[in-house]
Amino acid sequence: MPPAYGGGDDIGLATNFSALDTVICATYLVSVLVVGGVATYVCRKKTSLDDYYLGGRTLPWWMLAIADVSSYIDIAGTMINTGLIYALGVRGMFIEVRGGLCLFLAFQLAFTGKLARRCPVRTKGEWIKFRFGAKLGGRVARTAIAIVSLVGGIFGVAYFSIGGGKFVTEFIAVPAYGGLPSDFWASGGLMAIALGYTIVAGFTSMVLTDVYQSLFIYASFTVVAVWGMQVTLPSTFHVFIPTFNASSFLNISTTHDAWAAASLSSPNIPADSPYAMYNSFGGIVLLYLTLQCLRSASGPGGMLSLHLFQV
Template identity: 35%
Template sequence: MGAAGYFGTIDYIFMGLYVLILIGLGFYLKRLASRSLDNYITGGKNIPWWAMGISGMASFLDLAGTAVIVSFLFLLGPQGLFVEFRGGAVLVLAFMMLWTGKWHRRSGCLTGAEWNIYRFGDCWGGRASQLMGVIATVLTTIGMLAYLIIGAGIFLSTFLPYPPELCSLVLLVMATLYTMMSGFYGVIFTDLFQVCIIMAAVIYISVKAFTGIGSVEEISEIAMKVTQNPDWISGVPKWNVQMPEGYEMYKHLLIFASFYLVRTIVAGLGTGADPRYFGAKNDRECGKLSMLWVFLMTVRWPMMIGIAVMGLYLVNDLMPDQSKMSQAADLIQTFHPDTKKPQWGELISSISNTPGVHDPQLVGELKALLGEDKWAEKMNLLSFEGTVNPEKILSAVLMISVAEGMRGILVIALVAAALSTFGSWVNLATGQFVNDFYKKWIRPKALTRELIFASWGTVIGIVVCSFLFSRTLDSINDIWSWMMMGFGAGFLVPSFLRLYWWRFNGAGSAIGTLLGIAAAIIQRLLWPDLSEIWQFVFVLTVGFVSSVTAALLTQPTDPEVLRKMYMETRPFGVWGHLKDSLSPEEREKTSREHRNDLLALPFALIWQTALFLAPMLFIIHNWAGFAGATAIGVAAFAVLYFVWFRNQPKGNFYD
């Protein structure tokens, strides 16, 4: 069945309107974005805090991430949230809300890479650190876009009679043209438009799931039959959970969740260099936009658990005997023995959508095995391992369980989420490359027009590299886990130490980042099957040893540069001699701010986790779990309010 079978006239009308509005916004915002590089990168610091908070939510609610999280919720129920402590639960927002966002804003810098000059000085160490910051951001963006490309391709190819690569390529072209034109203005204002569509999708899916499922006993029975998980409705992470082939590494859920939490804390301590914070007007706005950002991220979870529980019912009805999936996969691999996992999605899409070009014997045997009814839909759910592909649950539910008309809106909502994330990452990498490499090293006297053209060229280069990289990857979870636990660990130590240790310098930052990234790439090439835990340990160890060693073997940061940075930013950590130089009144004021921020952290993390967990338990009718999570969330927020938010200044803390 092709696209015409899944989309009706109303769907196409909504899709056409969406594209026209997006193009119109791009041309309108091009004027504003082209006035200066500052406008292009941070919106000229004239964008309201609430708009940036809403934009942050849209940029984190991506299509590929939604598909990954839905896959774990499908397998584990609400406990899938704890797998996403590695990144999808965005617990780093707690750190950005409490202190790292405002620390970066106080610098007055334009980008995170420029901040390295502010921290280490305009010397060889500072410039090397700035350059490595650009390289790290560009490489991270390439990896994240590759992850988005795979997710978009898998999703769209389920609905359209084209292979995943072509679907993602068309989406990339549209997103690239728009992002090139409108810069940070486009990121923010398009996100406001797209959040309206996303909210419509959230409400529809949540209501449909809540009203369309049975009791917790019925859900438990179906979940046990489909996933073999006896604790699917629980919100409490278990020591051991049932996982299918290809996901066995996650069976010790509590260990993984604890390890992911440690990783998140290390990563969170070094965050904050987001364009939204550089574009905020004062300290209070940093906290408010972050709190709004966290609160709005809540809407993602009832939608995703709604899709997951609808997926349970769908798979139970569509394929009551899942042993046939394994036989079907073996049959396909017999006829296509050279097909590897990265090419599996393209092959399945081709067999499903254009069976006439394949061996008639293969197609005939597959139809006999799976049944003629909804044969293409069953094929699209088939994984390389011969199980139900959990990464396809999202698209399968929309394709089969959602009515015509609303289906188009939901597809647009998820495409909008993908474009929001795409725009945010590309804008971040482009801003740093042009401001901190092209303008700094190649054309210091370049005029605004030239810098905008350089930005356009950078966007195209990053997108092309991302598409080529995506062609080498096995799955969405494959690249997401490596980006979070392998590559991302390469620069965690330098990002952390520069904020908390006075003796850390530009050489330590540059060399630590370089060797950390190199370790992650070497691991990917030589030991691609290394578990996530050992990826993180290996890369983090290399980054830590190289960062500290390089810092101690080279000259400290210029005392005047360091003093200026400390007096303006006021971080906590090992800054003893600088803090001692403050007057008693200023020292007490600084200590009080630090004390409030640190005391609030555990309550912010608990509040955020409960905020995401409670609505999921509500959707699946687990009333006891919902009441418990809600009570914990309310109590944590009360402490957060009295310890932290109530003490926030009306503007800047040190005015």
Template identity: 30%
Template sequence: MSKTDLVWVLVAFAVYMLGMLLIGFSFMRKTKNTEDYFLGGRGLGKWVAALSAQASDMSGWLLMGLPGTVYALGTGQSWIAIGLFLGTVCNWLFISTRLRRYTIRANNSLTLPEYFENRFHDKRRILLIASSIVIVIFFVVYTASAFAAGGKMFNIVFGVDYHIALTIGVVVILGYTFMGGFMAVCTTDFIQGLLMLVGLMTVPILCYAFVGPANLTDILAQTNVAGGVDSYLNIFHNGGKPFGFIDIISQIGWGLGYCGMPHILVRFMAVKSEKELKQSRIIAIIWVAVSLFFGCFIGIIGRAYLFPTILGTETTGSAENVFINMIVQLFTKDIRIPFIGGIFLCGILAAIMSTADSQLLVAASSASEDLYKGVINPKAKDKNVLMLSRIIVVCIAAIAYLIAWNPNSSIMGLVSNAWAGLGAAFGPTVLLSLYWKRANLGGAIAGIVSGGLTVIVWDYIPLVNGQTLGAVTGLYSLVIGFAISLVLIVVVSLLTKAPSAEMLQEFEDVRSGKMELE
């Protein structure tokens, strides 16, 4: 990239980052209490709710992790995208409306841990403490993945040292999240969701035109894809080998995580009305279908478009950088419009920021609203809790920053572990809390604890000849963790005292819709 091109790209980045910070500052003046800071006063419109939910979900994984794994191993990796699409659809169809109702019925719960406590009438606050700890632990890892993605992008585009690049990204994300809270995060996520979609569609289509449809398979063959072109383009093959049943189940199993993701579920809780929620559903499902398709498409087209460069070696950098390299080559060599290239690179930054900001906010809400005000100091003034929330945002960002300090950390690996932990701990509990009236406090505690611990044991503790169970079996920890959590909720609930008449009445009110929702 020439110096002139670099200047135009820098201008695009500067305009974009300044815009995000101004949004944060504008909402800071409107944030008066913790409900404003964490839920925006339940005032989200359909477009903002839909795009902010999906943008906060996909993160840098969509524009770096997914294209990179398809680039390296082939279209078999698209089973993850299929699983995530199915999970998105089920989340919007079966979770969104009931969760919004129940959080209002359950004493106007502002956070997921608070909802669990109110839903199961937990007077001892066990659920609040357990779920808050799970959120803080796994969201620190999740936020680290977004920070790492930002550092890698700045490093590649501008040649800036990874650690300096990491610091720049963290400061900007932290700035508008600290100032504006939930509405700032959702508004920036809405803008970032649109930018991500435009970039996802435009860049691979233009690159495909440069490659030429007739030349695609020939060029792919020259890149020495594992197993040959037919295997590379076969959805039932992975890295040149046939995909096994466990492999497919593990990748589709990513979809199970959706019903346990606090940063996504909180959007359902914050929508203005059920009418808005139904309209958001359509927007979100279309967005995610298009985005996931083009995320996979980028991996395939990028392999041909960037040839003779083949990513994934010591000299060329990670395959996760394929989309970044495509944008740089397209807009500084083939089409010389570097400012537009800079805007599309901001789309990758948008994906990174839209997830990191949401995770920071949810983790802070668990630590301040749930742990501090809920357990340590119930009489704390709202103004003090709001200030503490902002301080905790900074502390969590600092820890995630240290985790992301290693430039060799895998974005895909960090996201995979965090997604599994949150999905297994909370997914079954959310699902059964909404649809099974016999679920009780004991079952909920068993589900959250067993789901989170299963993922930790499965992914991190070497129990078989120095290897983890995940490495030995090849089964994604979310699948086994979700199953164990679901079974234990049912078994423990049936073996312990049935829910009270009051809890059963609340369940029926939500199920029937006989309640004031607006």
């Protein structure tokens, strides 16, 4: 049964940050900095490039595995996933076949992880040279991966920083300054903290902080899952999805069965909403699945290259 759509509504969103929330976030932030400081102390005598860039290739496999998964859990992605599930129902999770479900891990377990760990390389450029050689074809591939990495890195930083800034300013009143919005300064603060301990301590610091942060991440997943299982949805309810007007939302009436169905059928979102791009739902999911399988089977890449190039 297709959902019924109402008109656009203007909604005011307010978020309160309690004293307990402040204490939890402050404790988490300070503790992460402490872990980064400890990693800096541990790595203070490491001078070789392998020591700094790859942790001396001595980090245990389980640390790398945890850091692997934790690297793909971020504020921006969590906000997107939450929005997709809220707006489209359970089927919204299918969209994350494009990367959020981490299908590449299956290929790593099968063969690409083992292949990469045997290669005496540090970077994707060295990986391409090792794989294709130093002749013309190899040089073209290295040039292409360098350009793609630079462009992708810029987009990636923008994605993470914008998401982080928007998340922080939802809860903390960060003042605007110098003609720049508050979320710009919030994201800048987050990036400065992460850059600080990573630059000083290198890859070991990144892995140790990922492992430490994963304790909070998995604990929060468990708590939220328990809370979610205790909620009983009514037979019919409303969801509000954004329109192209930032202050206006579409009021959508849907049913429990329609929202909970893990179906590849079209959600029939009105053209007034950006979510209408998912109306060709089955085709989009199939396209994402094919693309992700091809990318994952081709070898290491992205944020996980450093993890895989350990020995």
